[in-house]
């Protein structure tokens with residue numbers, strides 16, 4: 001991907017751009033897909049057509065996923081919410097197949113995950129769980 005602040009090519013997992021030092025996803029000056037200059041209010045790159053994600057999309061997902069994990073963790077709802085259908089199904093099945101016994105363990109897992117989600121910064125959250133597709137913790 002390209003740094004959205006300076007347009008330099010950066011590693012997709014990079015937390016800070018080696019060129020300008022800020023988070024590559026923080027600004028909206030360049031397309032993350034092709035490095036083309038973009039306007040802050042643009043939703044699609046005019047050069048390559050890539051969706052230019054908003055920094056605030058992650059914040060909304062983080063709060064919702066964190067709360068779902070804490071409240072409904074034993075049903076794996078937060079996993080489905082984040083698109084981790086396999087992990088969500090595992091949590092749901094453990095809860096159902098153990099007649100609620102496993103729900104205690106699973107809800108603790110959900111609670112821990114919810115707290116981890118909420119303690120991450122918005123950027124970290126979207127990098128790790130939305131773009132990074134990290135299924136557990």
Ligand SMILES: [Zn+2]
Nearest residue numbers: 003006017020
């Ligand atoms: Zn940069």
Ligand SMILES: [Zn+2]
Nearest residue numbers: 031034045048
């Ligand atoms: Zn582009």
